[in-house]
Amino acid sequence: MGYTLVYLSLMVLIPLATLVVMTAKLSPAELWQLATSDRALASYRVTFGASFIAAAINVVFGTLLAWTLVRYPFPGRSVLDAVVDIPFALPTAVSGLALTAVLAPNGWVGRFLEPLGIHAVFTPLGITLALTFIGLPFVVRTVQPVLEELEHEVEEAAAVLGATRWQTLTRVIIPTVTPALLTGFALAFARAIGEYGSVVFISGNKQYETEITPLLIMTRLEQFDYAGATALGLVMLIVSFGMLLAINGLGAWARRRAGHV
Amino acid sequence: MIDTPAVAATHEPAWVRRIVVGVSLAFVGLFVVVPLAAVFGEALRNGIAAYGSAIIDPIALAAIKLTFVAAGIAVPLNVVFGVAASWAIARFRFPGRSILITLIDLPLAVSPVIAGMVFVLLFGKQGLLGPWLGSHGVKVIFALPGIVLATTFVTFPFVARELIPLMEAQGAEEEEAAIVLGATGWQTFVRVTLPKIKWGLLYGIVLCTARAMGEFGAVSVVSGHIRGRTNTLPLHVEILYNEYEYQAAFAVASLLAILALVSLVARRVIARRVETT
Numbered sequence: 119m120g121y122t123l124v125y126l127s128l129m130v131l132i133p134l135a136t137l138v139v140m141t142a143k144l145s146p147a148e149l150w151q152l153a154t155s156d157r158a159l160a161s162y163r164v165t166f167g168a169s170f171i172a173a174a175i176n177v178v179f180g181t182l183l184a185w186t187l188v189r190y191p192f193p194g195r196s197v198l199d200a201v202v203d204i205p206f207a208l209p210t211a212v213s214g215l216a217l218t219a220v221l222a223p224n225g226w227v228g229r230f231l232e233p234l235g236i237h238a239v240f241t242p243l244g245i246t247l248a249l250t251f252i253g254l255p256f257v258v259r260t261v262q263p264v265l266e267e268l269e270h271e272v273e274e275a276a277a278v279l280g281a282t283r284w285q286t287l288t289r290v291i292i293p294t295v296t297p298a299l300l301t302g303f304a305l306a307f308a309r310a311i312g313e314y315g316s317v318v319f320i321s322g323n324k325q326y327e328t329e330i331t332p333l334l335i336m337t338r339l340e341q342f343d344y345a346g347a348t349a350l351g352l353v354m355l356i357v358s359f360g361m362l363l364a365i366n367g368l369g370a371w372a373r374r375r376a377g378h379v
Numbered sequence: 380m381i382d383t384p385a386v387a388a389t390h391e392p393a394w395v396r397r398i399v400v401g402v403s404l405a406f407v408g409l410f411v412v413v414p415l416a417a418v419f420g421e422a423l424r425n426g427i428a429a430y431g432s433a434i435i436d437p438i439a440l441a442a443i444k445l446t447f448v449a450a451g452i453a454v455p456l457n458v459v460f461g462v463a464a465s466w467a468i469a470r471f472r473f474p475g476r477s478i479l480i481t482l483i484d485l486p487l488a489v490s491p492v493i494a495g496m497v498f499v500l501l502f503g504k505q506g507l508l509g510p511w512l513g514s515h516g517v518k519v520i521f522a523l524p525g526i527v528l529a530t531t532f533v534t535f536p537f538v539a540r541e542l543i544p545l546m547e548a549q550g551a552e553e554e555e556a557a558i559v560l561g562a563t564g565w566q567t568f569v570r571v572t573l574p575k576i577k578w579g580l581l582y583g584i585v586l587c588t589a590r591a592m593g594e595f596g597a598v599s600v601v602s603g604h605i606r607g608r609t610n611t612l613p614l615h616v617e618i619l620y621n622e623y624e625y626q627a628a629f630a631v632a633s634l635l636a637i638l639a640l641v642s643l644v645a646r647r648v649i650a651r652r653v654e655t656t
Binding site: 125131132134140192200207220247250251254274277308312318343347351357359361366 | 496
């Protein structure tokens with residue numbers, strides 16, 4: 119018990135507290151200025167924008183995938199189930215390298231995009247695609263168990279009462295999985311905003327255009343600009359905390375709803 | 380049979396199924412399978428000899444060694460913590476218990492770059508403890524201790540997260556029986572608790588090790604990228620790539636990909652064991 123607390127404090131709490139202590143050295147005005155410089159604001163736009171779109175894409179395709187895995191037996195389903203975990207298992211540097219290679223103008227996918235005038239590498243599109251890649255397992259693995267527990271009787275009841283399949287889907291199934299969808303979205307989004315390794319290779323890191331906040335922090339640290347780095351770090355930490363609370367809150371909401379149904 | 384109203388109303392038409400399965404497969408194929416295949420394709424582009432020489436390069440070997448050393452220290456630390464923390468959380472009710480559970484998850488919510496940065500702020504040259512450490516000749520940042528700390532931080536929750544639900548579900552009756560029958564605390568742990576949790580523990584260790592070896596962002600901040608000395612495998616990949624040594628970068632990346640695939644297979648085998656016990 120005591121050991122647990124000491125180790126937790128040493129490894130996690132004290133290091134994170136350092137960040138807060140370091141920001142306390144700055145005056146609020148300085149902090150505000152560092153956290154809202156033009157370059158910082160541009161990086162937030164890229165980071166949060168791309169993360170939001172990526173999480174939204176994952177909600178659509180992740181749910182479709184979870185549905186396929188739960189409802190449609192087809193040859194190779196267990197392989198598909200295993201493949202979904204790959205983005206989570208693959209080191210981020212490898213993911214970044216792989217996606218860059220595939221989407222480069224002469225890459226396996228990029229060569230088909232290039233004639234269409236779509237440039238994925240070194241653009242916000244590439245960042246979004248990388249964040250979609252790493253977020254996919256979070257949505258699938260959150261929605262899948264909820265779909266598995268969905269009782270078939272409820273759907274049958276809806277059908278007996280005269281609902282078409284489409285009505286059953288939109289009025290019965292989707293409302294039931296909504297908490298899981300939101301949780302999956304939040305998990306994918308939270309993971310995406312902090313992501314570094316899979317993005318740096320594909321983003322090209324152009325200031326104001328494709329520079330994500332974690333990379334800007336990295337740059338500030340390399341310039342020994344600790345004040346600039348901590349100000350940005352504090353913003354990221356607050357957002358992460360907020361996401362963690364939101365995810366816990368969503369979990370509690372889902373449990374309450376499950377209790378009512 | 381599909382024509383009977385009951386089935387038609389609770390199942391999708393065949394063409395809907397085909398489209399949904401098709402879209403799912405296409406999405407995963409394009410997004411996951413193709414990039415993974417590309418790693419191996421690019422790695423072997425110049426033949427097996429070039430692949431081999433990229434891996435037995437002394438700097439690559441040094442990176443492999445450092446990766447194993449860092450994981451070899453970080454994983455046992457977190458295993459001991461994970462077992463202790465989940466034991467405390469599953470067996471006792473105490474004030475702040477739910478806060479403790481949230482705090483254990485914290486490293487998962489924090490960006491890897493922040494995870495590395497806090498150690499630079501703490502131990503770096505201009506950090507809080509940096510000057511003191513410097514005058515005592517201790518080097519943490521841009522050296523092995525920093526890499527181990529950053530790796531431990533990011534892999535902190537994995538073992539505990541697996542064990543807490545498992546131990547809560549199992550209850551403590553058997554341990555209580557062992558104690559009543561005269562076993563010491565340690566005997567109870569080794570002979571009763573450990574066999575009960577071994578598959579869950581192993582699952583946590585696999586997750587923890589895989590992440591420890593593949594960590595990039597956090598280690599990148601604290602490593603200093605000194606070739607042959609403070610470069611782990613993922614960092615070596617980045618350096619090779621930035622130096623336009625593409626084939627070598629992919630060769631080293633393919634090692635990490637193989638490691639990830641092995642961990643994935645191990646996880647599925649162990650998960651089946653967890654379910655049956």
